[in-house]
Amino acid sequence: MKTFSLTSILRFSAMPVFFVAICAILLRADDALQPIDVSAFVDSAHHWRNVHGSSDNPLKPRPGHPSYKPEQVREIAANVLLFQCDNGGWPKNYDMCAILNDEEKAAVLSIKNRKTVTFDNETTHSQVAYLAKAYAQIKEPAYRDACVRGLDFMLSAQLPGGGFPQRWPDPEGYHAYITFNDRVMVGILTVLRDAGNGVNGFAWLDTARREKCRNAQERGTACILACQYRNAKGELVAWGQQHDPKTLLPAKGRGFELPSLCAQDTPEIIRYLAGFEQPAPEIIAAIRAGVAWLEQSKITGIRVEEFNSTPVKFRFHDTDIDRRVVNDPSAPPIWARMYEMETNRPMFCGRDQKKVYAFAEVDRDRRTGYDWYGYWPADELSGLYPAWLKKHGFSKK
Structure with missing residues (x-):
């Protein structure tokens, strides 16, 4: 306008x-203008502002680096356009809301030709979703064109089995695995579902792309169902952080991310599956099994306590605290992030890549730089799942 x-x-x-x-x-x-939710940008912004150690990042934050407010839609959208790479995707660990000077904008332009970009830390699909909403309000053609390029990039990254890797194109190692960690699969498929249905800002999207998005989302959902782990008894249980695209089994990520079942990613997958208005029998079975596993895996009587400790600098973060598990009969249920696939025993790992079963045995770097315990499933178990049962007239059994 x-x-x-x-x-x-x-x-x-x-x-x-x-x-x-x-x-x-x-x-x-x-x-x-209506403010557009920027919460999906928070993870990458946190890594840009608070996590160091990346040598290929030409843009560093200034102390107290200022940010745009959510109602400054044009300014944030301009940043999203600025960061988009030539292939249509976005690099991770930048703040889309950061106020940049001319020198900083020039640094962003220096990575425009980066070939391999990412879906990690809620990247690319979040920018596509933001631009769709920005275009719906402002009708700026540049927003529409960048959004479409981003959608096309996402569609090009889908693996033959329907999953999405952490990076694209030419991913290597665990970056090529089907990735649930950091909302890669769920984030992409949620945006594709919105695009295919023409909702949440996508009412303007052309019919041909809507159809492509619907097809890709259906294939991705089938992949999610196929990845749900069956234990030795043949029971469906949960999902891992990343899965091998050939075997579909949970696979190793970083050195401290061993094959396991993940209580952080499983509830997010359940939330995505619960979003189908007319769930197929296999979706219903997957949700019920996942919820049953979360109920079985909750831990009572403990909490994680932070306490002051000697300041130390690690490669990716600095800290002056440490963490420990303490007994607390009044504490709410908590979950370990990772569980052994057959024993369902909480497990941990340090940068030495050795599995341990006690949080205290994890090196301080990973104790303070990784979330080994959390309350991730609480909302799904107390709110989403009961509402889903009621909505569809299902019994608890």
């Missing part, structure tokens, strides 16, 4: 009053 300065409005002061009033409304047009 074209905007007018106050000076230009005053030039028309001799015109009829109603004309001046219309110009004043146009001047205030941006004030009427």
Whole structure:
């Protein structure tokens, strides 16, 4: 929408009053923009501002680096366009809301030709979703074009079995695995579902792309169902952080991320599956089994306590605290992040890549730089799942 300065409005002061009033409304047009949720950018922004150690990042935050507010849609959308790479994807661990000076913008432009980009830390699918909503409000063609390029990039990254890797194109190692960690699969498929249905900002999307998005989302959902682990008894249980695209079994990620069942990613997958208005029998079975596993895997009577300790600098983070598990009969149920696939025993690992069963045996780097315990399933078990049962008229059994 074209905007007018106050000076230009005053030039028309001799015109009829109603004309001046219309110009004043146009001047205030941006004030009427609805803020767009930026919470999906928080993970990458946190890594940019607080996690160090990346040698290929040409843009570093200034102390107290300022940010745009959610209502500054044009400014944030301009950043999203600036960071988009030539292949249509986005690099991770930058803050889409950061206020950048000319030198910093030039640093961003230096990575435009980066070939392999990522879906890690809620990257790429979050930018696509933001641009869709921005275009729905402002009708700026650049937003639409960048959003479509991002969608096309996401569609190109789908693996033959329907999953999505952490990086694309030409991923190597665990980056090529079907990735549930950091909402890769769930984030992408949620956006594809919205795009295919023309909702959450995608009402403008052309029919051909809607169909492609629907097909890709169906294949991705089938992949999720196929990845749900069956234990030695043949029972469906949960999902891992990443799965081998050939065997579909949980696979090793980083050195301290051993094959396991994950209580952080499983509830997010359940939330995605619960979003189907008419769930197929296999989706119903997957949700019930996943919820049963989460109920079985909760831990009572403990909590994780932080306490002050000697300041230390690790490769990726600095810390002046440490963590320990303490007994607390009044504590709410908590979950370990990782469980052994057959014993369902909570497990941990340090950078030495050795599995341990006690949190205290993890090196301080990983004790303070990784979330080994959390309350991730609480909302799904107390709110989402009961509401889902009621909505569809299902019994608890």
